[in-house]
Amino acid sequence: MQTDVKPRPLPLPPPGDALRRLRSSVPLVQNITNYVAMHAAANILLAVGASPAMVHAVEEAGEFATLADALTINIGTLSPAWLEGMLSAAAAACRHRKPWVLDPVAVGATTLRREAAARLLALAPTLIRGNASEILALNALSADASNGAGEHTGGRGVDATDPVTAAEQAAVVLARRQSCSVAVTGEIDFVTDGQRAARVANGHVLMPQVTALGCSLTGVCGAFLAGGDDPFEATVAALAYYGLAGEHAARGADGPGSFLLCFVDALAALSADAVNADARIAPGPVPEPLANEPQRGADDIEPTPGAPAS
Numbered sequence: 001m002q003t004d005v006k007p008r009p010l011p012l013p014p015p016g017d018a019l020r021r022l023r024s025s026v027p028l029v030q031n032i033t034n035y036v037a038m039h040a041a042a043n044i045l046l047a048v049g050a051s052p053a054m055v056h057a058v059e060e061a062g063e064f065a066t067l068a069d070a071l072t073i074n075i076g077t078l079s080p081a082w083l084e085g086m087l088s089a090a091a092a093a094c095r096h097r098k099p100w101v102l103d104p105v106a107v108g109a110t111t112l113r114r115e116a117a118a119r120l121l122a123l124a125p126t127l128i129r130g131n132a133s134e135i136l137a138l139n140a141l142s143a144d145a146s147n148g149a150g151e152h153t154g155g156r157g158v159d160a161t162d163p164v165t166a167a168e169q170a171a172v173v174l175a176r177r178q179s180c181s182v183a184v185t186g187e188i189d190f191v192t193d194g195q196r197a198a199r200v201a202n203g204h205v206l207m208p209q210v211t212a213l214g215c216s217l218t219g220v221c222g223a224f225l226a227g228g229d230d231p232f233e234a235t236v237a238a239l240a241y242y243g244l245a246g247e248h249a250a251r252g253a254d255g256p257g258s259f260l261l262c263f264v265d266a267l268a269a270l271s272a273d274a275v276n277a278d279a280r281i282a283p284g285p286v287p288e289p290l291a292n293e294p295q296r297g298a299d300d301i302e303p304t305p306g307a308p309a310s
């Protein structure tokens with residue numbers, strides 16, 4: 001494991017600029033996601049400004065991945081047949097240097113999920129996006145595969161039972177071991193590429209009350225990665241935009257049901273300038289023992305440096 005890495009220069013670029021680029025390019029995003037999320041994720045990607053395609057059969061998933069601008073793979077309703085499609089698509093994305101995102105839903109729960117995740121990890125995801133329990137479990141199985149070490153944690157099915165802060169160090173270790181970016185989502189999201197870290201405070205408590213919003217976020221991260229931007233910066237931008245849309249949606253929602261409708265509308269309505277003005281992103285530090293800076297908490301998060309005033 002690498003331990004002598006110095007953080008790269010921060011602050012991060014204005015996140016709304018990444019949204020502007022996405023909307024002008026309308027990226028084609030292939031999603032192999034679960035039965036629960038497929039419909040919501042496709043509508044959410046359309047609202048963001050991307051072109052979603054749900055293509056999973058082993059007979060075509062790899063071929064389609066060569067056409068798509070990005071691929072996302074989510075193991076939420078896994079089966080052996082779907083796993084073959086996932087492996088084929090990830091291998092094609094890897095060969096053709098297309099960005100691809102892994103969402104390790106409930107990876108700690110069963111042997112099928114653990115074995116599938118280990119095989120997918122070997123195909124070099126660009127980004128791993130999950131909740132804290134999933135990132136802890138994925139890091140543990142990744143460590144087991146390489147040296148027999150690592151802690152284990154479960155989650156409660158698809159839901160997190162750990163706070164984001166409990167998974168930050170695991171995320172950094174996983175990012176370094178896999179040479180990728182890792183996003184841990186929850187009340188305050190954490191993103192790292194093993195050298196840099198950022199926390200994103202945008203979001204709303206109704207978001208985890210609606211199923212498939214995490215899975216759909218994985219699709220949105222794929223859309224932000226599709227243009228070839230730096231994956232760490234693109235992921236931070238995606239999370240800030242998504243969380244801010246949640247804040248806007250909550251103003252018009254009466255509960256989880258109407259929240260979903262308001263959320264899709266808010267994603268479509270949010271301007272790049274509004275994202276630049278209202279993103280709450282705190283760059284760094286990389287957690288111990290990989291750097292010795294003090295931790296910053298949620299109260300320290302201010303608007304993104306360099307963002308234009310609203």
Ligand SMILES: Nc1ncnc2c1ncn2[C@@H]1O[C@H](COP(=O)(O)OP(=O)(O)O)[C@@H](O)[C@H]1O
Pocket residue numbers: 130131132158159160185186187188189202203204205206207208212213214215217239242243
């Ligand atoms: N308590 C919370 N407060 C605000 N936003 C949250 C909260 N929990 C989750 N979110 C947001 O909900 C979205 C989905 O994340 P999460 O619920 O962690 O994913 P998953 O559904 O995969 O467990 C993210 O944008 C995240 O920031």
Ligand SMILES: Cc1ncsc1CCOP(=O)(O)O
Pocket residue numbers: 034036037076077105158210211212213214215216
């Ligand atoms: C309920 C459920 N069961 C299997 S996948 C899934 C959806 C999980 O969605 P999310 O991870 O976005 O909450």
Ligand SMILES: [Mg+2]
Pocket residue numbers: 105130131158214215
């Ligand atoms: Mg999830």
